[in-house]
Structures are given as C-alpha cells and as structure tokens.
Amino acid sequence: MSSENYTSDILSKWNTFKIKIIFQGMLVGSLTGLLIVLYRVFAEKAFNFSSNVYLYLKHQPFLIPVWFIFLALMGIFIGYLVEKEPMISGSGIPQVEGVLLRKLKLNWLKVLIFKFVGGIVCLAGGLSVGREGPSIQMGAVLADGYCEVTKRPKIKINFLITAGASAGLAASFNAPLAGVIFALEEVHKNFSPIVLTTTLAASITSSFVAGNFFGMEPIFHVNIKDAIPLTSYPYLIVLGIIVGITGIFFNKGLLKTQDLYAKQKLIKKKYWPVIPFLLAGVLGFFIPEVLGGGHVLIDSVLNSNSFSLIFLFQLVIVKYIFTLICYGSTSPGGIFLPLLVIGSLIGIIYGSLLVKYLGFNQTYIPNLIIIAMAGYFTAIVKAPITGIILLTEMTGSFSHLLSIALVSIIAYTITELLNSKPIYESLFERLIPSSKDIFHGESKHKVILEIPVCLESKLENKMISEIEWPSNCLIAAIKRGDSEIIPKGNTIMYASDYLIVLTNEDSASNINDCLCQYGGVSQLLS
Incomplete structure (x- = not known):
C-alpha cells in the first residue's frame, strides 16, 4: 500500500499534493484530448x-429492407x-456523479x-x-x-476523475471554460481551489x-452582427419564460418515457x-434533419432562412419525441446536443x-437562436453558468453575453418556481436503486473531502467544538482565502x-x- 494512504503521510504531503495534482490533471487532459479526438x-x-x-x-429502393434489417441488428448489438x-x-453523466459520490463503481476499461x-x-x-455525454464519461473513466x-493514492482519484470529465467536454466542444464550469457546477458541485485548478x-x-487536430474555430459558425438592443429586452423576458416552461x-417527458419503457412487457x-x-x-426517409445529434441542423438554422414556420414546428416536435425515445431506450449517447437543437x-x-x-428586426434572429439554446440548456440541466459560458465559447461571440445571462436566469427562476429538478439529478436518483455496481470502499484507504461552509448553514459562525461531528472523520485544515488554518476546538468557521x-x-x-447538510449544501461531491 502506498505510504500516501496513511494519515500522517497525507497530512505531511498536503502542500506537495496540491502541486502534483495539477500536473497530473494536465496529463489526464492530454490523454483525454487524444481519446476524444479519435471519438x-x-x-x-x-x-x-x-x-x-x-x-x-433513394436511388436503390429495393435495398431498403436490407437497411432496416441492419438497423435492427445494430439495435440488438447496442442492447447486448x-x-x-x-x-x-x-x-453517462449520472454514472460519473455516482462514482464521485462513492455510491457506484465501474470497470473503467x-x-x-x-x-x-x-x-x-x-x-x-x-x-x-x-x-458530449460519452466524451465526459470516457474522460472520467x-x-x-x-x-x-x-x-x-485513493485521495487523488476523485480530483482526477472530475478533471477527466471536464477535459472530455472541453475537447468535444472546443470549450475549455465550459468544461471547467460544468465539472464544478454539475459534476463535482464544488468550487474548491484544488478542484478548480486541476480541472x-x-x-x-x-x-x-483537440485544437491541433480540428482547429480552434467555434463549433457553431454564426454571423452575429450586433447585440440585441435594450429596447427589445422585453421580448427576451418572454423567451426566458418560454424556454423555462x-x-x-x-425533463418530465424524458422521465415519463423511461417509465413507459419500463412498464411495457412486450419487448425485453x-x-x-x-x-x-x-x-x-423511417425518419431518415421523411425528415432526415432530425437524425444524429443535430450539429448540422443547428448550423443550417443559424445561417439559413429557408425553413418555413410549419416545417420548423414539425422539426421541433419530431426532434423532441425522437430524442426522448432514443434516450429512454438506454442507448449510449448524450442529450447536450439534441437539447441545444431543440432550443x-x-x-x-x-x-x-x-x-x-x-x-422585429430579422437580423437579430441568430441572436435569439443562441440565447434560446442557452436558456433551454439552463432550464433542463439547471447549470446557468455552464449554459452561458458554453454557448459563448461555441459561437465565439461575447456580444450577446448580457442577453444570454438574462434569459438563462429567467429560465432558471421558472424551473425553481415550478419545482423542476435538474435532469441529471433525477436520472441519478433513478440509477442508484436499480444499479448492481454499488461501491464498497476499504477502511485502510484514506480520502480527502472538501466541504464548503455556506451562509446560514449549521457550521457558520460556530466553533469546531460546538459541532457533533460524525465518527471516522478528521478536520485536518480550514481553507480561508489564501491561508490555511490548523483547526482547534475554539476555531470559528465562517x-x-x-x-x-x-x-x-x-x-x-x-x-x-x-457534512454537506452541515455546510448548507444539499449534495456535494468531493
């Protein structure tokens, strides 16, 4: 067993650990970048x-039955x-969260x-x-x-898994900042300095x-001429409400689709x-635009005015239903890009x-498209900062930053008012009871948790000695700004x-x- 698994060695090497983990994060990022390039x-x-x-x-219709047989075989293979x-x-994102919470285990290879x-x-x-979902999970594993x-040593694994997840998203979308923010805001739910620097x-x-292979151009090619004028912001308020609802x-449709799959008894x-x-x-012959993640469709929507309103309504309805059917079937694949398409x-x-x-001035329609994508993402994932940064990086334009932020916060507020949970949290809650891959740790291995003290929490303005701490835990240090305090019984937590x-x-x-409950965080990954 590595000496770094012993308590005394962990504490004595803590400062060195914080430096080493950054370089190891860079190595994980390099490996993940190469993997996602290949993917x-x-x-x-x-x-x-x-x-x-x-x-x-279309030119060889007699081969259509052969193609459908091939599709069925692909479906059987995926089921296998x-x-x-x-x-x-x-x-794969809920699975990564489960691993970080030490509730799930996986065979990484x-x-x-x-x-x-x-x-x-x-x-x-x-x-x-x-x-993007597979990229995040593959980076983590x-x-x-x-x-x-x-x-x-065990104390490093979760930091590096989070780093791998962020690197996966960064390489997939050419969005390094969004990768960091998503890993902190959604996957790790912890903005601690160590996690931040490593990711x-x-x-x-x-x-x-990834940039050395694909270039550093934004994922979406869009010509944003001007920011939407402030006089048009009332329209954005309405848009925020629409994408929120x-x-x-x-979210409700996705969970309901999973229930429908589970309830039917006809198909194993x-x-x-x-x-x-x-x-x-079937859709490939009648409305092929809805196939795949939708990157091509988004570029078409951003740079073309050739779609009629009726066809756009058809696209959004079919894409919505098709995405739910695909995800509910347990097929491996993410929902990031499909939900951005719908947005x-x-x-x-x-x-x-x-x-x-x-x-309304037609030249601002591309702005509305980008803004709606960010707001829709926020309403579903409930990660507004990620949504704002992600769409900014994916379009390479900061001119609509204020309008994106406005719509995102309105969409987020709507979901809060209507008690809608983040989709990955809901999926995670469903995953744990049905999973056979439950994690069981070993007492001989030591791990480090970073717990924030939030405003109005049980820990705020309390001395260490005033708290009834759970057994088998040691408060080794308190990080306060740039300083690190060795705690005593009379040390006050702020x-x-x-x-x-x-x-x-x-x-x-x-x-x-x-400790997350003590610190005022409903659930925190460390």
Whole structure:
C-alpha cells in the first residue's frame, strides 16, 4: 500500500499534493484530448455514413429492407452492450456523479471500450444522441484507469476523475471554460481551489490537443452582427419564460418515457434499442434533419432562412419525441446536443413569429437562436453558468453575453418556481436503486473531502467544538482565502471557508452527505 494512504503521510504531503495534482490533471487532459479526438473523427464518419445511406437508398429502393434489417441488428448489438455493461447507458453523466459520490463503481476499461463503440454505432444508426455525454464519461473513466494503472493514492482519484470529465467536454466542444464550469457546477458541485485548478489544467490541455487536430474555430459558425438592443429586452423576458416552461416539459417527458419503457412487457429490455434504430430508419426517409445529434441542423438554422414556420414546428416536435425515445431506450449517447437543437428551433420559431407579427428586426434572429439554446440548456440541466459560458465559447461571440445571462436566469427562476429538478439529478436518483455496481470502499484507504461552509448553514459562525461531528472523520485544515488554518476546538468557521476533511474510504459517502447538510449544501461531491 502506498505510504500516501496513511494519515500522517497525507497530512505531511498536503502542500506537495496540491502541486502534483495539477500536473497530473494536465496529463489526464492530454490523454483525454487524444481519446476524444479519435471519438470525434469516428463520430463524424458514422453520421456521414448514415446520411449517405439514405441518399443512396433513394436511388436503390429495393435495398431498403436490407437497411432496416441492419438497423435492427445494430439495435440488438447496442442492447447486448448495455446488458453486459449497464454503466454505459444514456449520457453517462449520472454514472460519473455516482462514482464521485462513492455510491457506484465501474470497470473503467470495459466502460471505456463499450461506450466508445456503442456511441459510434448509435450515431451510425442515426439516433438523436450527442457526443458530449460519452466524451465526459470516457474522460472520467480514462482518468480512473490512469489512477489504477499508475497506482495513484485513493485521495487523488476523485480530483482526477472530475478533471477527466471536464477535459472530455472541453475537447468535444472546443470549450475549455465550459468544461471547467460544468465539472464544478454539475459534476463535482464544488468550487474548491484544488478542484478548480486541476480541472482547469485538464480542460486547457485537452482543448489544446483537440485544437491541433480540428482547429480552434467555434463549433457553431454564426454571423452575429450586433447585440440585441435594450429596447427589445422585453421580448427576451418572454423567451426566458418560454424556454423555462419547455425545458421542464423536456425533463418530465424524458422521465415519463423511461417509465413507459419500463412498464411495457412486450419487448425485453435488451431489445429496447431496436425501437429507436427502426424509428430512425423511417425518419431518415421523411425528415432526415432530425437524425444524429443535430450539429448540422443547428448550423443550417443559424445561417439559413429557408425553413418555413410549419416545417420548423414539425422539426421541433419530431426532434423532441425522437430524442426522448432514443434516450429512454438506454442507448449510449448524450442529450447536450439534441437539447441545444431543440432550443435553437424554439429560438428561430419565436424570432420568426416576432418578425411576422411584431415587426422585429430579422437580423437579430441568430441572436435569439443562441440565447434560446442557452436558456433551454439552463432550464433542463439547471447549470446557468455552464449554459452561458458554453454557448459563448461555441459561437465565439461575447456580444450577446448580457442577453444570454438574462434569459438563462429567467429560465432558471421558472424551473425553481415550478419545482423542476435538474435532469441529471433525477436520472441519478433513478440509477442508484436499480444499479448492481454499488461501491464498497476499504477502511485502510484514506480520502480527502472538501466541504464548503455556506451562509446560514449549521457550521457558520460556530466553533469546531460546538459541532457533533460524525465518527471516522478528521478536520485536518480550514481553507480561508489564501491561508490555511490548523483547526482547534475554539476555531470559528465562517461562510466561504472550506473544511479539509480526512476520512476512511468506506465511510466517505455517508460522511460527505452528512457534512454537506452541515455546510448548507444539499449534495456535494468531493
């Protein structure tokens, strides 16, 4: 066992640890960047294959039955992969959160291979799934594999898994800042200095690696001429309400679709993926724009005015239903890109209606599309900072930053008023009871938790000795600004402090949950 698993060694090497973890984050970022580059190349080829098949079949209709048989076989293959490794189902983000909470375990190599292959097959079949969820999960499991192969001490694993997740998103979307913010805001739910510096190092490195292959241009090519004038901001308030409500509708629809799959008894679970594959075959002949994640569709919407309102309504409805059917079937793939597509369609429909009936300036429709995407993302994921930064990086324009922030906060407020949970939190809650991959730690291994002290929490303005701490935990230090305090019984904890807590691996999950409640955070990953 590494000496770094002993309490005395961990505490004595704490300052060195904070430096080493940054360089290890850069290494994880480099490896993740190379992996996601490979995944993006295959994903693009898979989508092009699917698109070309339908063009070919229009001239060779006698081969259509053969294509549907092939689609069914792809669905059966995906069902087989998910049956053998359930941790690859869906986007993989709830699974990563479960691992970080020490509630789930995974076989990193098996998940990595199955997720990679499964994601590519789904895109080749035309399923409405994105590459970002698999990229995040593969980055996380690659970091886990790095820790296992190099025998990193247990205290480093979660920091590096978070770094891998952020690097995966950064390389997938050319969005290093969004990768960092998403990892902190959604995956880790902790803005501690160590997590921040490690994820930042990984995201920048990963984005640099990907940029050497794909260039540093924004993912979406959009010509934003001017920011929306302040006199038009009342329209944005209405847009914020619309995307907030429709985002809630997406979340409820996704969960309801999962329930419908589970309730029906006609088709066994391992054959569920056949349903979206066959449906993709039908849609490919009638409305092929909804196939795949939707990157091409977003670019078309941003740079073309050729779509009629009726067709736009058809697109948003079909894309919405198709995405729910794909994700509910347990097929491996993300919802980031599909939900951004739906948001963009809502934006162009709203803008077109404003132009037609209220004399809105048509040149601002691309602005509305970008703004609606960010607001819709916020309503579903409930990560407003990520949504704002993500769309800013993906478009390469800061001119609409204020308007994006306004719509995002309105959408977020709507979801709060209507008690809508973040989609990944809801999916995580459903995942834990049904999962067989429950994590069981070992008492001989030590881990470090970072617990923030929030305003009006049980810990704020209290002395260490006044709190009834759970057993098997040691308050090793208090991070306050740039200083680190060795705590005593009469040390007072203030809001914005970070408690550095040392505990056994097998107790970490329960202690983390307990201290999060003490600190005023409903659930915090460390």
